[in-house]
Amino acid sequence: xxxxxxxxxxxxxxxATPSARLWIxxxxxxxxxxxxxxxxxxxxxxxxxFFDTAALKAALGRALVYFYPLAGRLMKGEDGRLEIDCNADxxxxxxxxxDGVLDDLGDFAPTAEHRLxxxxxxxxxDISTHPLLVAQVTRFRCGGVSLGIGNQxxxxxxxxxxxxxxxxxxxxxxxxxxxLPFLDRTLLRARDPPRPQFKHIxxxxxxxxxxxxxxxxxxxxxxxxxxxxxxDQLSTLKSTWQREGEGNKVVSYTSYEMLxxxxxxxxxxxxxxxxxxxxxxxxxxxxxxxxxxxxxxYFGNVIFTTTVFAFSADLQSKPVLYGAxxxxxxLARMDDNYLKSALDFLELHTDRKALVRGAHTYRNPNLGVxxxxxxxxxxxxxxxxxxxxxxxxxxxxxGLCYVLGSPTNDGSLSIAISLQxxxxxxxxxxxxxx
Numbered sequence: 001x002x003x004x005x006x007x008x009x010x011x012x013x014x015x016a017t018p019s020a021r022l023w024i025x026x027x028x029x030x031x032x033x034x035x036x037x038x039x040x041x042x043x044x045x046x047x048x049x050f051f052d053t054a055a056l057k058a059a060l061g062r063a064l065v066y067f068y069p070l071a072g073r074l075m076k077g078e079d080g081r082l083e084i085d086c087n088a089d090x091x092x093x094x095x096x097x098x099d100g101v102l103d104d105l106g107d108f109a110p111t112a113e114h115r116l117x118x119x120x121x122x123x124x125x126d127i128s129t130h131p132l133l134v135a136q137v138t139r140f141r142c143g144g145v146s147l148g149i150g151n152q153x154x155x156x157x158x159x160x161x162x163x164x165x166x167x168x169x170x171x172x173x174x175x176x177x178x179x180l181p182f183l184d185r186t187l188l189r190a191r192d193p194p195r196p197q198f199k200h201i202x203x204x205x206x207x208x209x210x211x212x213x214x215x216x217x218x219x220x221x222x223x224x225x226x227x228x229x230x231x232d233q234l235s236t237l238k239s240t241w242q243r244e245g246e247g248n249k250v251v252s253y254t255s256y257e258m259l260x261x262x263x264x265x266x267x268x269x270x271x272x273x274x275x276x277x278x279x280x281x282x283x284x285x286x287x288x289x290x291x292x293x294x295x296x297x298y299f300g301n302v303i304f305t306t307t308v309f310a311f312s313a314d315l316q317s318k319p320v321l322y323g324a325x326x327x328x329x330x331l332a333r334m335d336d337n338y339l340k341s342a343l344d345f346l347e348l349h350t351d352r353k354a355l356v357r358g359a360h361t362y363r364n365p366n367l368g369v370x371x372x373x374x375x376x377x378x379x380x381x382x383x384x385x386x387x388x389x390x391x392x393x394x395x396x397x398x399g400l401c402y403v404l405g406s407p408t409n410d411g412s413l414s415i416a417i418s419l420q421x422x423x424x425x426x427x428x429x430x431x432x433x434x
Contacts, residue, residue: 001100003116003138007053010090010131014061017068021077022084025188026346027301028154029082030355033074033127035134035150036161037118037393038377039110041102044143045384051137051145053095056382059172060093060135067164067181067299070133074154082127082154091133094119101142102388109226110402110416114393118148133164147380148393157301158375159285164299165380172382181299188302190347197341202307203349206279206361221421222398227431229259231411236434237262240321253324256403257331260369261323262434263401263415267367268312270419270427275313276365280327281357282306283370284334291336304339305357306330312365362399364420371403378407391416 044050064071072086105113119134134150151161160181167177229237237258264280284306287294294302308330315323349355362368377390391404395418404414419427 001098001104001113001116003096003098005094005096007093007095008119009057009093011057011060011064011093012088012090013064013068013071014058015065017065017071017088018086019088020086021075022069022072022086022183023185024083024154025185025300026190026343026352027188027303028185029352030346030357031153031157031301031303032356032358033152033154034123035118035121035130036153036156036158037115037148037150038161038390039114039117039149039393040147040380040387040390041105041108042145042147042384042387043102044145047384050143050384051139051147051382053093053137056137056172057093059382060091060168062171063164063168063177064091066177067167069155069183069299070164072132074127074130074132074152076128084132084155085128090131091135092119092131094134094136096136096138098138098140098146101140102144102146103142107226107228107414108389108391109224110392110394111224112394114148117146118150118393121150147387150393153301155301156299157285157303158370158372159287159302160299162375162377162379163297166376169380169382179297182295182297183299185300187294187298188300188343190344191340194344194347195341196345196348198338200342200345201279201309202281202305202342203345203355206363206366222418223421223424224395224416224418225424225428227415227417227428229413229415229431233432233434234259234411234413237320240319251325251328253321253328256371256373257324257327258320259403259413260327261320263369263417263431264310264323264327264367265315265320266427266430267399267401267417267419267423268315268365269430270423271312271364272423273312273365274316275311278310278312278315278365278367280308280310281361281366281368282308282327282331283368284331286334286339289334289336290339304334304342306334359397362397364399364423366399368397368400369403370401373403373405373413375405377405 069084075085077083132152136148138146284304286302286304401417406412
């Protein structure tokens with residue numbers, strides 16, 4: 001697939017916006033200083049001016065009046081800490097054309113081709129030059145369109161990124177924004193003085209792969225695949241939800257806990273890890289877990305990491321409920337006390353760059369799972385209909401997995417995962433042995 005860029009421009013807020021420096025939280029600082037890329041796909045519409053770029057840019061400028069930090073740049077303050085300079089420099093908007101058709105992309109697995117659908121950011125330049133949001137509209141020969149979005153990850157998480165895109169889409173349809181962004185991130189300041197109360201294994205060094213039968217991920221070819229689990233297959237997995245707990249107390253597991261345990265078990269088996277230790281990292285939104293909950297529309301990173309430790313041999317030899325119980329208990333610990341302890345822990349950790357997750361975190365024998373299943377990823381209707389698919393524009397690390405909801409609300413889920421090539425076929429087979 002070849003992409004030809006037809007237009008590249010910066011779009012600034014359509015009206016004057018506050019000029020200020022915004023403090024960002026420790027949760028923002030421990031994110032990768034790169035862009036979180038996703039892509040939407042749309043079939044041709046009979047409506048007029050399908051994905052007219054002038055109309056999209058005008059609506060983008062209006063949306064940025066409310067979400068004005070996105071039009072700024074990251075800068076270092078006097079203390080060397082990153083902050084957002086709300087200078088209204090603008091976001092990058094690109095219009096492009098592809099020589100392919102949407103059907104060429106098959107099941108929309110986030111392979112390397114998807115990366116071509118999001119503007120490239122030159123990370124060799126100083127961070128103060130990087131647009132915080134990049135967007136690319138790509139027209140395909142079939143008449144379909146993709147919208148590639150890149151959000152700077154120190155600035156927003158997935159929930160906030162979707163809040164902006166869906167607000168932009170509403171403004172393109174002539175509607176008002178339903179939820180205004182809440183821009184004060186000081187709600188996530190550590191306590192004074194910081195007083196962490198728990199052992200935060202989510203920030204401990206990753207577990208290396210000591211299995212001589214598995215080459216390190218950096219020495220092996222990594223591939224990305226997409227797998228769909230139907231409503232019936234998920235129902236079969238859900239049928240083992242309940243077990244007898246202590247004192248005959250019935251413990252119910254969510255479908256997400258069961259599915260994540262099943263994925264973790266399958267990955268361990270596919271990698272041939274026995275009896276290696278393994279860590280599971282689950283991206284966990286803290287917005288509703290904090291007390292009081294954060295205001296609706298809080299704009300920034302609120303992603304904590306639920307971390308589960310187990311031995312691969314146990315995950316493989318015991319029923320899937322074993323893994324589900326460990327995940328259930330770990331998620332239950334992610335309450336207000338634990339999350340505030342995590343904020344305090346980060347405040348006391350002077351080298352926060354060492355805590356940024358990357359390839360070393362998720363690779364064999366570990367696993368990272370991020371669920372977008374409950375996020376409004378299909379609400380981006382710019383006036384020409386809802387997307388037929390939305391997902392990540394690539395998966396940057398081996399051992400990272402995304403769970404995606406269905407665009408047709410048929411109860412199915414899709415699993416996008418990056419694994420070493422020699423493990424993917426076996427994972428495929430194991431995943432459907434439910």
